[in-house]
Amino acid sequence: MSNKIRIGVIGTGRIGRLHTEHLAFRIPGAEVAGVSDVVKAAAQKCAADFNIPVCTDDYRRLLDDPKIDAVAICSSTDTHARMISEAAARGKHIFCEKPIALDLAVIDDALAAVRRAGVKLQIGFNRRFDANYRRVWEAIRAGTIGEPHILHITSRDPAPPPVAYVKVSGGIFLDMMIHDFDMARFLIGSEVEEVFTLAAVRVDPAIGAAGDFDTAVVTLKFANGVIGTIDNSRKAVFGYDQRVEVFGSGGMVQTANNTPNTAKISGPASVAEDLPLNFFMDRYVDSYVREMREFIRCIVEDGEPPVTGIDAKIPVQIGRAARRSHDEHRPVKVAEIGG
């Protein structure tokens, strides 16, 4: 009856619930046909909250449903590659949260499966759809700042994740800075050729004990000559710090943090504003809607997804190069990383 795109959402944790809500309520061309989660109760709650007809703890029920056109894979990272291959084999279009995998060979296998099946694959680098970054991208494309010379990305979380997560996440360069590697490529429109890393443990020794870092600055050398820096901290006490600056021959474009309101309060000691929006569910909520709208649109119009498989692979390579740069304390070419 309806000619909406029917989606199955796999994984109903924080991000899966968000996508479910958007697909159910805010994207007229889509409907959620079913949700799955290994924790059945989570899937049930999600289905009840958003009026989804089917819920299961076995994602294959969604993959096997012929009335389902596409899946959104929001489960844990270690399951992504396998699910992509299985979904592709069943002819489902695929939206997959980043990263596909931490291992480049595994990523290659998944991408090969997608290619063979001829289905669409979009990767969840949602920040590309944020209004601030989009405006920077447009300014660069329009030549407003001339030739880009220098890029700075600042990306700091309000609080570190659990150490247990850090142990399996691939570390700061793959669980956090990967978003920034994607942003760097997206904005500059050129590939990163080489990185140099300075990383430290300043926030929590337990993160160091787990073999990871909580503070890092990586410099980037792009193929087109741009020089960039990315700065990550796992803990900004003032909230989610998400900014970018691109300097070029004709000018500069900078973004500031988004805030919950524009009120400025002048008191006896200072002039103060409220803290930035605290974390990605608040800060980037619109970008999650937009990326999903684009995914639905590329299915409906049979177009190219705006973030494709190669966009999933390259940031992992850069992340591995960044880690190697720290370990060997030298600039590392991304091409040194196999894949």
Added chain:
Amino acid sequence: MSNKIRIGVIGTGRIGRLHTEHLAFRIPGAEVAGVSDVVKAAAQKCAADFNIPVCTDDYRRLLDDPKIDAVAICSSTDTHARMISEAAARGKHIFCEKPIALDLAVIDDALAAVRRAGVKLQIGFNRRFDANYRRVWEAIRAGTIGEPHILHITSRDPAPPPVAYVKVSGGIFLDMMIHDFDMARFLIGSEVEEVFTLAAVRVDPAIGAAGDFDTAVVTLKFANGVIGTIDNSRKAVFGYDQRVEVFGSGGMVQTANNTPNTAKISGPASVAEDLPLNFFMDRYVDSYVREMREFIRCIVEDGEPPVTGIDAKIPVQIGRAARRSHDEHRPVKVAEIGG
């Protein structure tokens, strides 16, 4: 099966469609049971777009439907009072766009009908639910700026409405500044006792020929001693200009316009930002969701609506006093206006 509040939306013009979308997609506790519009095609399109089961050109079909709990009246102003009375008589809770009427006696009749029926009535002063104004309200309530002394409200539209509208709208004090009168009362928490008006035709002589103004500054004297000003223009070339400043014994709170992004572009001639969000559908979209959530909540929890009948009446009185102040070129007490 569902225990959602079932709403009928009357009038599917711009604002009626917006409320329909929000009630259908963004407010889990509500569902839209039907829409009506005197232009049947408009109702049909709205129903199709948002998956509404019933559409009609006769709003009484909605009022007569026993499964409908409440109505959102979004039709033209001259129909509001009658529909309120009819809906109240049928025991429906009522959300009504402002103003109820331009005639105070007509407002009184509608409010009496609501009182007799014991239904809830919420008036659509959506700006009270905007994050900026809410933050100002909180700062004042929390004592952050001490005792308020001076209030400034700036409220300018990006472009004037059609002159045909101006002829029936009641004029700038009732079609535009009425929002600001409500905001003034809401923020200061005290009643306006007296107004003095300076008004002019600076934007379009046709507006003057229709007996109205396009530029006006009204000063307000509040019962609690606060002095205020409201400044309206029907045309700000840079977009929708919506700001407030409250100065008090302990400090000041000010809001700025909301912008589509935070990008700042430094070029050879200036440092520039994009224009403010252009009009109320963009600027205040979140406040429309929030006001409707509050309406649904006050039904579910059997609470008091956050904007009640008296809040619909008083701004009309102030608006009439503001007009009289101009006509007689003297300060006019609101109490001089019957009602």
Added chain:
Amino acid sequence: MSNKIRIGVIGTGRIGRLHTEHLAFRIPGAEVAGVSDVVKAAAQKCAADFNIPVCTDDYRRLLDDPKIDAVAICSSTDTHARMISEAAARGKHIFCEKPIALDLAVIDDALAAVRRAGVKLQIGFNRRFDANYRRVWEAIRAGTIGEPHILHITSRDPAPPPVAYVKVSGGIFLDMMIHDFDMARFLIGSEVEEVFTLAAVRVDPAIGAAGDFDTAVVTLKFANGVIGTIDNSRKAVFGYDQRVEVFGSGGMVQTANNTPNTAKISGPASVAEDLPLNFFMDRYVDSYVREMREFIRCIVEDGEPPVTGIDAKIPVQIGRAARRSHDEHRPVKVAEIGG
């Protein structure tokens, strides 16, 4: 030997000392030939601090000195008119702090003496020379904002003056808002025809007991159709609040307060900046240098002073009209005020 303009400074209180320092050190074309003060010790200290050869408690010694080209009158207001007349009679050019007098007839007499003598008279409305207001003035003159429609001036002091001062100052409309009346005329380039005043005592009852106000909003109707407001408070806990906004058919220009630095500190509770520059000696220091440079230049080049006698008189008329508007609680035309 030197062909510098030789100035005598009369009155070495706060503002006289400032002018002495500027004339002595920061304006190459001028030198201070002598200073006088009724408090001899003040004159002596000023002379010692800034290396001035002559100091006296009798200003007539400066007026009688044939080597002195001009005087800067910085003594108390009640002496201004008399000194202007005496200095003019001796052929000295005159810089005089505002206001010349509180009585319009007295002002007229002084201006007549200046006219008869053919000397130059510049009035110390220093804010006209401030970079912010100057930029607003330029934007208006350049047509950047089209035809001006609405003007808002905010002008609040960090702390009230002593009540003893208020008793002799002429009150808030003549000791404080007079600067804003001058600014209004300067920026809009048209005369104020009518005012309407709301005034209150909110800061200190002693000010009210002295017959004055500490909080006031005055609306202005200009000959060219612009509508304006001026808002004064004698106490802004956050410091010296000096802002202006002009809205026109083609745009808007606004200024913000000047701050001691641009640092922004993001902490766990808010994002804060330092308070504005606290009072006129800090905030307007550059404007005092510039006005004096212009004074010296108009002597050297035999040009017209940028702020002339009529600019001293009209703000006093407006101030008197503003007071009458409060007293009679009605709009008052400036033309009602004799003079």
Added chain:
Amino acid sequence: MSNKIRIGVIGTGRIGRLHTEHLAFRIPGAEVAGVSDVVKAAAQKCAADFNIPVCTDDYRRLLDDPKIDAVAICSSTDTHARMISEAAARGKHIFCEKPIALDLAVIDDALAAVRRAGVKLQIGFNRRFDANYRRVWEAIRAGTIGEPHILHITSRDPAPPPVAYVKVSGGIFLDMMIHDFDMARFLIGSEVEEVFTLAAVRVDPAIGAAGDFDTAVVTLKFANGVIGTIDNSRKAVFGYDQRVEVFGSGGMVQTANNTPNTAKISGPASVAEDLPLNFFMDRYVDSYVREMREFIRCIVEDGEPPVTGIDAKIPVQIGRAARRSHDEHRPVKVAEIGG
């Protein structure tokens, strides 16, 4: 007669003239006893403009004058070290523009001469006295942002210097970034242990042909664990770009560029502000006054200069390390640089 500190200014180019003006007019405790320049006409003009009694083309006349207490060395860099030694030998206190020399051994010789003579030597790192950087320094010292973790310095000139200058200046790391190395040490209060450089020619190939760069990003590793970046461009079309950001465990402090006014103009296309103050003579003028006040004060009070000889030497070492890092494309320890 006067007990002012008597200064001889050596070199009356742009910066020498500025110091002469400040010492003559804005620092009550000092007077300029004489000026010298190899271009006699320049010295004469300076003397005439600022009323200086002695002018010469032989700086030794100033050094030999027993009534002169101190010298300000503002001549070309290649003369600094020799003049320091000669001035020290004659017991003069010394203010010297940066850098003392490009050769570390030469610097060491000059510092030894100062030590032997027991005179005071202050180096002209004026930015330390700028209100923005001073505020950042204070915030860090006060613990407002907790332990510093990450530093970013942005420092871009409005236009490149002549290529002839670049050929003798020591290059971007010694003629431009040297200020930022000083700032980095000053703000963080810890020494830079290692640098890594990415440098490019993006502005003008002639700069590259001269063996230098116009675009560079250097990362810094501090002894206390802070990670920093410095970003230089020789050409920012929007003017002088001078900003800093320090992120720490307890917050962040950032500065913005200084502007000539606070006016914001909203037009039909954007909301625009004027460009930043264009170059160091405008942007840093107050810091030049303050550094010289401090120099006079340390003489008068026999205190320690706020910027000493070692502060002249270390930035040159860092600059040499930065260049070597580029040449050898590896992180370079500052300790690798002799001295």
